[in-house]
Amino acid sequence: METYAKALLYAIPFFILLLAVEMLYGYFVKDQKYRVMDTVSGISSGFTNILKDSLGLGLILVTYPYLVEHLALMELKATWLVWLVAFLVIDFAGYWNHRLSHKVNFFWNQHVIHHSSEEFNLACALRQSISNLIGYFPLLLIPAALVGVPNKVIAILAPIHLFAQFWYHTQHIGKMGWLEYVIITPSQHRVHHAINPEYIDKNLGQILCVWDRWFGTFQEEQDDIPPQYGVLKPARTWNPIHINFQHLWRLLKDAWRTKQLWDKFRIWFMPTGWRPPDVAAKFPIKIIDDVYHFQRYSTPSSKALNGYMIFQLLSTLFLLLFMFYNYATIGFNGLLLFGAFVFIGIYGYTTLMDRTYYAVYIEVFRGLAGLLLIWMTEDWFGIDAFIPWGSTSIAIYFALTIFGSIYFTFFEKAQLQKI
């Protein structure tokens, strides 16, 4: 896990830089694809994902080293051919895992966060799951384990394969000629994120598009069908933690409410969106039927609130970078506590973005807890050794979040409602 924390220290600034480039480009060509709240929500979702993964939370069913140790029929050296085969196996497994996530009710829950934005830009790529609590993916790599692809090869390729899916989340790159026949391009992935009936659940590949072409899920972007982004049951919240469990919650409610025992069981494995007929009739859920005319989610905002949320986002980024930088010295219990502060913070400020009343209680509680911890330990997880006035700055940050949440809940909200 420490290597993962180190990799993130390099990957995060790189991703943020590319986001800034796309934003500036959009600004100069007067075709901005970013909205403040949506972007803060998306990047915060990425934060929750790396927090969960770096802390190793969740149940890993089986690891690749275990599989290769027990299943390998031969021993392979890491030659260029082995690297190539391993890459193909990962990409093929990724295609089917992605297809499973789209097609089956239970698995859709772990992927819906990635599609939850109603915009399409590089920040969407950072919307990654925290609800993938059961790590089953290595099972899909059994073919690689059987022929004995060394663990080292998979361990290096897997993050590269993931990070290489970042760049194509953009509307600023058109079709790419012959590359359209080989790899997933921005054009193809725009189709994937679209809810137009012609486009939905298409282009499920991750790096290569050949799987889609072979298995009948390929769809080209058409000039006369502009992609409309989002999900058919809109999230209608900026809180990434809620988005991660909304679908699961709906499934649980339906399974509980249906009178049919068989439906209680099969709902989890039915196609995405399937509901027991009796509860669907009694508790209908609205689904977007006209993709060209639906109200995109937005909440009352102001320049001050936008600025405050960017401040919250950058502070959280700073906290996370400090946490990953000192991963080894903070120790596991400390990391859990540190992670809880960041996690509850994201929960609090995204709830504030929703203009939901109870956000202020979360923010005030967290702010006071943070101040108490600094007062008791006379430090913030060892930050004073790195930055002069480090813990004092963190204390000021906590105080600001207390005042900010009170201001935007009780003062500015009243103003906004009068308008």
Ligand SMILES: [Zn+2]
């Ligand atoms: Zn998808």
Ligand SMILES: [Zn+2]
């Ligand atoms: Zn995507």
